[in-house]
Amino acid sequence: MLAIRNLSIAFPGAAGPVRVVDDVSVEVGRGESLGIVGESGSGKSMLSLAAIGLLPRTARTSGEILLEGQDILRMGERALCGLRGRRIGMIFQEPMTALNPAMTAGQQIAEGIRLHRRVGRAEARAEALRLLDRVRIPDPARRIDSYPHEMSGGQRQRVGIAIALALEPDLLIADEPTTALDVTVQKEILDILDELVADLGLSLILISHDLGVIARSTDRTLVLCRGRAVEQGATAAVLRHPTAQYTRDLIAALPRRARAGLGEGPPLAAGGGAR
Amino acid sequence: MTALAKVPGAVLRLRRGRRPGSAALLVGGVLTACLVGIALTSLVWTPEDPARMRILQKLRGPLVSGALGTDHLGRDVASMLMRGAFNSLTTAFAAVGVGVGLGTLAGVAAAANSRLDAVLMRVCDALFALPPILSAIMLGALLGPGALTAIIAIGVFMIPVFARVTRGAAMQIWAREYIMAARMAGKGTARITAEHVLPNIAGQIIVQVTIQLAMAILTEAGLSFLGLGLPPPAPTWGRMLAESQTYLTQAPHLALAPGLAIAAAVLGLNLLGDGLAARLDPRRRQAS
Amino acid sequence: MLRHLLRRAAGFAVTVLLISVLVFGMMEIVPGDPASAMLGTSATPETLAALRAQMGLDAPAVLRYLRWLGGLVTGNMGISYTYGVPVGGLILERLAVTLPLTGLAVLLAVGIALPLGVTAAARPGGVADGAATLYAQAGIAVPNFWIGLLLIMVVALGLGWLPAGGFPGWGEPVAAFRALLLPALALAIPQSAVLTRVTRASVVEVMNEDFVRTARAKGASVSRALWRHAVPNALVPVITMLGLQISFLIGGAVLVENVFTLPGMGRLAWQALAQRDLIVIQNVVMVFATIVIVVNLGVDLLYTVVDPRLRRRA
Numbered sequence: 001m002l003a004i005r006n007l008s009i010a011f012p013g014a015a016g017p018v019r020v021v022d023d024v025s026v027e028v029g030r031g032e033s034l035g036i037v038g039e040s041g042s043g044k045s046m047l048s049l050a051a052i053g054l055l056p057r058t059a060r061t062s063g064e065i066l067l068e069g070q071d072i073l074r075m076g077e078r079a080l081c082g083l084r085g086r087r088i089g090m091i092f093q094e095p096m097t098a099l100n101p102a103m104t105a106g107q108q109i110a111e112g113i114r115l116h117r118r119v120g121r122a123e124a125r126a127e128a129l130r131l132l133d134r135v136r137i138p139d140p141a142r143r144i145d146s147y148p149h150e151m152s153g154g155q156r157q158r159v160g161i162a163i164a165l166a167l168e169p170d171l172l173i174a175d176e177p178t179t180a181l182d183v184t185v186q187k188e189i190l191d192i193l194d195e196l197v198a199d200l201g202l203s204l205i206l207i208s209h210d211l212g213v214i215a216r217s218t219d220r221t222l223v224l225c226r227g228r229a230v231e232q233g234a235t236a237a238v239l240r241h242p243t244a245q246y247t248r249d250l251i252a253a254l255p256r257r258a259r260a261g262l263g264e265g266p267p268l269a270a271g272g273g274a275r
Numbered sequence: 276m277t278a279l280a281k282v283p284g285a286v287l288r289l290r291r292g293r294r295p296g297s298a299a300l301l302v303g304g305v306l307t308a309c310l311v312g313i314a315l316t317s318l319v320w321t322p323e324d325p326a327r328m329r330i331l332q333k334l335r336g337p338l339v340s341g342a343l344g345t346d347h348l349g350r351d352v353a354s355m356l357m358r359g360a361f362n363s364l365t366t367a368f369a370a371v372g373v374g375v376g377l378g379t380l381a382g383v384a385a386a387a388n389s390r391l392d393a394v395l396m397r398v399c400d401a402l403f404a405l406p407p408i409l410s411a412i413m414l415g416a417l418l419g420p421g422a423l424t425a426i427i428a429i430g431v432f433m434i435p436v437f438a439r440v441t442r443g444a445a446m447q448i449w450a451r452e453y454i455m456a457a458r459m460a461g462k463g464t465a466r467i468t469a470e471h472v473l474p475n476i477a478g479q480i481i482v483q484v485t486i487q488l489a490m491a492i493l494t495e496a497g498l499s500f501l502g503l504g505l506p507p508p509a510p511t512w513g514r515m516l517a518e519s520q521t522y523l524t525q526a527p528h529l530a531l532a533p534g535l536a537i538a539a540a541v542l543g544l545n546l547l548g549d550g551l552a553a554r555l556d557p558r559r560r561q562a563s
Numbered sequence: 564m565l566r567h568l569l570r571r572a573a574g575f576a577v578t579v580l581l582i583s584v585l586v587f588g589m590m591e592i593v594p595g596d597p598a599s600a601m602l603g604t605s606a607t608p609e610t611l612a613a614l615r616a617q618m619g620l621d622a623p624a625v626l627r628y629l630r631w632l633g634g635l636v637t638g639n640m641g642i643s644y645t646y647g648v649p650v651g652g653l654i655l656e657r658l659a660v661t662l663p664l665t666g667l668a669v670l671l672a673v674g675i676a677l678p679l680g681v682t683a684a685a686r687p688g689g690v691a692d693g694a695a696t697l698y699a700q701a702g703i704a705v706p707n708f709w710i711g712l713l714l715i716m717v718v719a720l721g722l723g724w725l726p727a728g729g730f731p732g733w734g735e736p737v738a739a740f741r742a743l744l745l746p747a748l749a750l751a752i753p754q755s756a757v758l759t760r761v762t763r764a765s766v767v768e769v770m771n772e773d774f775v776r777t778a779r780a781k782g783a784s785v786s787r788a789l790w791r792h793a794v795p796n797a798l799v800p801v802i803t804m805l806g807l808q809i810s811f812l813i814g815g816a817v818l819v820e821n822v823f824t825l826p827g828m829g830r831l832a833w834q835a836l837a838q839r840d841l842i843v844i845q846n847v848v849m850v851f852a853t854i855v856i857v858v859n860l861g862v863d864l865l866y867t868v869v870d871p872r873l874r875r876r877a
Contacts, residue, residue, distance in 0.1 A: 085782035097773040112781035147871045401581035404855040406814035534709035542704035
C-alpha cells in the first residue's frame with residue numbers, strides 16, 4: 001500500500017540544514033494499521049505531511065514514498081491534488097483550528113466530495129449528511145448547517161473524520177487525532193475511528209505520543225526519536241518487550257496504571273476489541 | 276542525500292544576520308536626510324530667488340533654464356521645490372506636534388482612567404470623522420487660508436490617531452506587574468504614567484510620528500493645492516501642482532517635478548517608519 | 564445581536580451629535596453671519612437686522628442649533644445665498660456625483676488590491692510579492708490629485724481615451740460613467756496600495772492556519788485554498804482598513820473633484836468657501852461627517868456577514 005524508503009526531510013537553519021526526519025523506512029500493507037510513536041519534535045508530523053505531499057516549501061527531501069509503486073515525492077501538484085482526500089485521507093490534531101471557521105460542517109465535507117466526484121450540490125449534501133450520521137454526530141440534520149464555533153471539540157473532530165473519509169480513501173493518516181480532546185471524548189473518537197477503519201478495510205497510520213492509543217488501535221508500531229527510527233515491529237511486541245532504550249524510557253514515563261494496561265493481556269484487545 | 280546538500284544555507288545565514296527592517300531603514304533614512312538637508316539648505320541658498328519672476332523666461336524646460344526649468348511666471352522650479360520642501364516640512368512638523376502632543380495626552384489619560392476613557396474615545400471618533408480637508412475649509416472660513424489653518428486642520432485629525440495608538444500601548448503597560456509594584460509603593464497615576472508608561476511606549480509613538488509626518492506632507496500638499504495652505508508668494512508643492520494644471524501639455528515638467536518631490540518625501544518617511552517599527556514596535560518585532 | 568446593534572446605533576448617534584456641536588460651534592465663531600455676507604458691507608444696520616430676523620439669526624444660539632438639527636433631519640437646511648436655492652436640494656444634487664465617484668473608487672481599489680494582495684501572499688518572497696510590495700509603497704506615497712493630473716496628461720490629453728474633466732449629468736449614463744472613470748482611478752490607486760498591504764499581510768497569516776492545511780489535504784488546489792478558504796477568513800482587517808479609509812477617500816474626493824471639475828460635494832464645499840457661503844459649508848461638512856460615521860457603522864455590520872463567529876456575539 002504505502003512504502004516509505006530511506007526518507008529524510010531537512011529544513012534550512014541558521015547553522016546549515018536541520019534534519020527532522022533521518023533515513024526512515026517503513027511500510028503499511030492494505031488493511032494494516034501502523035502506529036508512529038515519539039515525543040513532540042520527533043518528526044512524526046513531518047512524516048505524515050510528506051506522505052500527502054504537503055511539506056512546507058522550504059523542506060528538502062530525499063528517499064521515496066511509494067503509494068502502490070508511485071513516488072509521492074516526485075509527483076506533480078495536479079496529480080497530488082487528485083490523490084489527496086481521494087486515496088489518502090487525513091485527520092489533524094487540533095479540531096479547534098483544523099476546520100474553516102467561515103464554512104458550515106456540511107459545506108466542508110461536501111467540498112471534498114465535489115472536488116473529486118462529479119456530483120451536484122444536493123447530492124454532495126446528502127452524502128455529507130450520511131457521513132455525519134456515520135461518525136455518530138448527534139442530530140446530524142441540524143449539525144450539517146452548524147459552523148465550527150457552534151460545536152464541541154468532539155463534534156468538530158467527528159466532522160474532521162467525516163471529511164477525511166468522505167471519499168473512502170485507501171489510506172487514512174490520523175495525526176494525534178485525540179490529543180486535544182477530553183479523556184471521555186477521546187475514547188468515543190477512537191471507537192468511531194476503529195469501527196470505520198474496520199468497516200471500510202482501510203490502511204491506517206496513527207500518529208500519537210500516547211502509547212495507550214497506539215496499543216489499542218494499531219497492528220505494528222514505529223518508534224521515532226529525533227527523526228530516526230529507533231525501533232519497529234508488531235505493536236504488542238514493541239510495547240511488551242522494547243529493545244531500544246528510548247522505547248523503554250517512553251514506557252517508563254507512563255503512570256503505573258497505564259503501564260500495567262500495556263503489560264497485561266493482549267494490547268490489541270485492551271481498548272475494547274472493536275477490530 | 277544529494278538533495279539535502281542544495282539547501283542555500285549561506286544565503287539564509289546572511290539574511291538572518293541582518294537586523295529586521297535594515298533595508299527600509301537605510302533607504303528611508305537617506306531619503307529623509309536628503310529632504311531635511313534640502314529644506315535647510317533652501318534657507319541660505321537656492322539657485323535663484325524662488326519668488327523672482329522672469330516673464331521672458333517663462334515655461335522653459337528642464338536644463339534649458341535652471342535644472343528643472345521655469346514656471347508660467349519664469350520662476351526657477353528647482354528653487355521653488357527647495358523652499359517648498361522647507362514650507363512643507365515645517366507645516367507637517369507643526370501639525371504632527373499638535374497631534375502627538377494632545378493625542379498622547381488623551382491616550383495616556385484614557386488608559387489611566389476608565390471613566391475618561393469612554394468620553395475621550397467618543398470625542399476621538401468624532402474628530403476622526405472630519406477629514407482634514409473639510410476642517411480646513413471650515414477653518415478657512417474662520418481664519419482665512421494660511422499656515423495656521425493647515426496646521427490646525429491636519430493636527431486635529433491626528434489627535435485621535437495618536438490617542439488610539441498611545442491608549443492601546445499604554446493599556447498593555449498598565450497590565451504589567453511592575454506597575455502593580457509601583458502602585459503598592461504609593462506612586463500616583465500621573466507619576467506612574469511619567470516614569471513607567473511613557474518611556475515604554477515612546478518607541479511606538481516615534482514610529483507613528485514618522486508615519487504621520489508622511490501623511491501630513493500629503494495632506495498639506497492637498498490643502499495648498501486647494502489654496503488653503505501658505506499664501507503666495509511662499510512656494511508650496513501643492514500650489515505648484517495647482518498652477519501646473521493650465522500648462523499640462525505645454526510644460527509637463529511643472530506637474531511632474533513637484534509630484535515626484537512629494538512622492539519621494541512621503542516614501543522616505545514611510546520607509547523610515549517601517550524600518551523603525553521593525554526595530555521598536557514589540558508587536559511587529561515578533562511578527563517579523 | 565440586536566443588543567449589539569442598538570448599542571452601536573446609540574454610539575453612532577452620540578458621535579453625530581458631538582460633530583454637529585463641533586461644526587455649529589465653529590461656524591458660530593466665524594466673524595460675520597450669513598445675513599451680513601449676503602448683504603455685503605453697504606447694508607444699513609436696519610436692513611441687516613430685518614434680514615437677520617427673517618432668517619431667524621436673532622434667536623439664541625441654542626435655539627438656532629436645535630432648529631438646524633431639525634432641519635438636517637427633515638432636509639430643510641436653509642437657502643444658499645450664492646445659488647439662491649435650498650441647500651438640501653443642492654447637496655442631494657451634488658451627492659449624485661460624489662457618492663458614485665467614491666463608490667466606484669472603492670470598487671476599483673478592492674478590484675486592484677484583492678488579486679494583487681492575494682497573489683503576493685500565495686508565495687511570500689516571490690516575484691509577485693516583490694511587485695506588490697513595490698506597488699504598495701509607491702502607491703501610498705503619491706497624492707491622489709497628482710495621479711489625477713498625470714491621468715489627465717496621459718489618458719485624456721495624450722491618448723484622448725477619456726474626458727479630462729466636467730460632468731454631463733446622469734441623463735447621459737455612459738458619458739457620465741466615462742467622466743467618473745479617471746477621477747475614480749485617481750482616488751483608487753493610493754487606496755488600493757494601502758489595501759494591498761493589508762490584504763497581503765492578512766492572507767499570509769491565514770494561509771498558515773490549520774484549516775488551510777485541512778483544505779489542501781482534501782485535495783483543494785493552492786488557488787482554491789487561497790480564494791475559498793484563506794480569503795474569506797482574511798477579510799476582517801481588510802474591511803477595517805476600508806472603513807478607516809473612508810475619511811481619506813472623502814478628503815480625496817474634494818481634491819479630485821477640483822482637478823476634474825466635477826460638480827460634486829467637494830467642489831461645492833470649496834466654492835462655498837470662496838464665496839463665504841457659510842450655510843453651505845456648515846451643512847456639507849455635516850453631511851460628509853455623517854457619511855463617514857454611517858460607513859463605519861456599516862463596516863461593523865459587515866464583520867458579522869464575513870465572520871460567522873461574530874454573529875452571535877451580543
